[in-house]
Amino acid sequence: MSGYDPKAIERKWQQVWAEEKTWEVANPGQPGYEAAKPKSYVLEMLPYPSGEPHVGHLKTYAVGDAIAHFRRRHGFEVIHPMGYDSFGLPAENNAIKTGEPPRAATERSIESFRRQFREWGISIDWSRELATHTPEYYRWTQWIFLRLFEHGLAYRTEAPVQWCPKDATVLANEQVVDGRCERCGTEVVQRKLKQWFFKITDYAERLLADFDRLETWPEHVITMQRNWIGRSEGAEVVFRCEEVGVDFPVFTTRPDTLFGATFFVLAPEYPALDRLVAGTPAEDAVREYVAKAARESAEDRGAEGREKTGVSLGRSVVNPVNGEEIPMFVADYVLMEYGTGAIMAVPGHDERDYAFAKSFNLPIRRVIEGSDPETARDDEGLPYPGDGPMTGSGRFDGKGNRDAYEEIVAWLAEEGRGKTSVNYRLRDWLVSRQRYWGAPIPVVYCEQCGIVPVPDDQLPVELPEVDDYAPQGKSPLAAAEEWVATECPRCGKPARRETDTMDTFVDSSWYFIRYLDPRNEGAPWDRDAADHWLPVDQYIGGVEHAILHLMYARFFAKALADVGVLGVQEPFANLFAQGMITRDGAKMSKSRGNTVSPAEYVERYGADTARTYICFMGPPERDADWADEGVEGVNRFLSRLWRLCEEVEPMSAAELDPAAVRGDARTLLAKAHWAIDKASRDFQRGFQFNTVIAAVMELVNDAYRLKDGLYAEAEGVAAVRFATATAASLIFPFAPHLGAEIWERLNGTRLWEQAWPEADAELLSTDSVTLVVQVNGKLRDRIEAAADAPREELLRLARESEKVTRFLDGKEVVKEVVVPGKLVNLVVR
């Protein structure tokens, strides 16, 4: 025996698949298009090519590839493409450090990723490969930008934005975590800058509503997005400052507490603030407070348990429900980004307002009775956030606060002082970056015409070569004078190009559509091709993209549908969020020195072992810790399967008649069909690959136990052959090279062209079954009985058992429970 040689086997099949372009599929209307087959779009999130792929990538593509293979063998025409999210900061930061242009380093990484994906044997349609940093791709990223611009969905405005001093760029809200840059961990600061935004807030409602259109998404991902969008219902109520004649609308979720408002607060960034205090005694104090707030980081401002600070404005507003004048303050616990940047403060029923009122000695008033009868009406139980009857609220007294809520809003609306309102936490998506390595924003600034979009026929706006990649507070593109200086496409006069580039999340928000028609030079995609393949039937990736990428891509699909170039509202019908692979219980990182290099394991054990191990570690959605012993265990199993094949291959076998087979041959055959059944069900039940593989292991174990006896007869040999080929067939989605090799040796055909096996119901059922006998729910014996034995027969057998009678002696059986095929339970007293 020559032993399991994964290297030789894997090289052989990878060559076959590459030469024959096995995994390529054609679009409708193209030669080779399979009209009869239902389509299935299986997609893993595209990798950011940096250095070498890591085990996280291996897991994503091992899981996705298993699904792709499974679907193909169920008769689907599976499209399974691959590409690279190749614009981005790491390559650029590397360029700043080493001087090597980002393009060179990126293309080297792509090369390495491509090679390893091939070595892993992933069944990719390479004819559709793309990279987002190529002009052929970002030309269409720019094209999409222009369409959004035309539809008012891309706009430029000056706004306070989050600036990362280290990466020297602004960031989207989603890319700031706890006041720090999501990428490098540096504290962000606020700056006021003119920036490009996408109007994702217009889509807040649809992004929420269309969760209903999704088939299978993990509940927690939906929840995270729902929280992020942060819809809250309430009312907008207008308070007026008579002294200066300005209206201050506020958003509140508690209009029922309006009578309890005892003061009013503006955010430090509130635009009308200057005007309010100019020339008043409060001016200096307010200016100072605002300046101090501006200096503080977002993280410090949001710190937990922070003392409430603020300054009185010396002005007041009128509460529209009772005409009362209440004092105005500026305080940093009110955020300009949320609501209207102003609040009515109800210290009796809001904790934050309560804390502020305590510090500033402001009145605290109860307007809703508490639930505790002892303190329902006095000030002991304040602040009280719950429900109850209204009090101190004029004509609403005695009503439940929920009813009063509706009536107060209706009344305000009549008076023109308020209306129902819905507020979102979601902000518009800030897409400009003051960095080099991204798609240039395709607009031109003309003194005469203003912002002028670059015409479609002048795309792509190519990224110019520059000498210095280091950002100087503005994009390195600004230094490319020749490139910046252009002429206005509208009037022909000298004009300047936009020097910011687009957030890389823009690139990855539509790549899955480009795959469908990747070489199209006249359009981003052919509409028929997109309509045919979309939506993605199964999307696979890490949960770290739950909000950013997945929400942006959902927004893009809707926006593109509105633009009229796409036919789906939701790009990803089913999402599978895989768990992380850890080492020694910790996230892998270079600084920790606990990384696992897939290449090393592929070299030592082969890709089949590495892939199968990853799928065997546990349910793929769960985090799992890498263990070298586990890899060896899986390698041992694949070797066992291989040796079984080598052993039976040369033996002569008889034709098998499943109906006539008896004895061990039948036992093994039945086991094979059990494995088919189990594997098929578990595969579909949430991709429980670990138990699929365990079932194949059981089959191989049984074959080993029975084979020596079976080899005596040609029928027995046939049974072992069948078990071996079945094991190869079932393990194929995880170990495609080994599966294909064994199948070819035993059956002479190509495994991936064979339909997924179906279990023979005849062989799944057995004549006799083992039943458990319990007395008072405790296991006492097991009995063999005919599968169709009647209840009386089962009870007789159970009572006859010696092990059972011991527990029945001197007792009275008060109840007999019989579950056919499972158990008998005798209840005694």
Next chain:
RNA sequence: GCGGGCGUGAUGAAAUUGGUAAACAUGCUGGCUUUAGGUGCCAGUGCUCGAAAGAGCUUGGGGGUUCGAGUCCCUCCGCCCGCACCA
């Protein structure tokens, strides 16, 4: 604080509708093969008592429903993830 997830042997984990807890794998122990080591094959391995037969106990803790609970209900504890001065 709000939302979501999880808690089962020495370890990774199984357990379709409530019906044999611990499949499969790792690790460990023993046997066979081998000059030896490794590999390979076979067997054993939840805990306690017991020489054994056997008995009792066991799914984070406590309680409940049921003939029967890892699974359903209540309650408490612990860990992980997301959001968080969001009006």
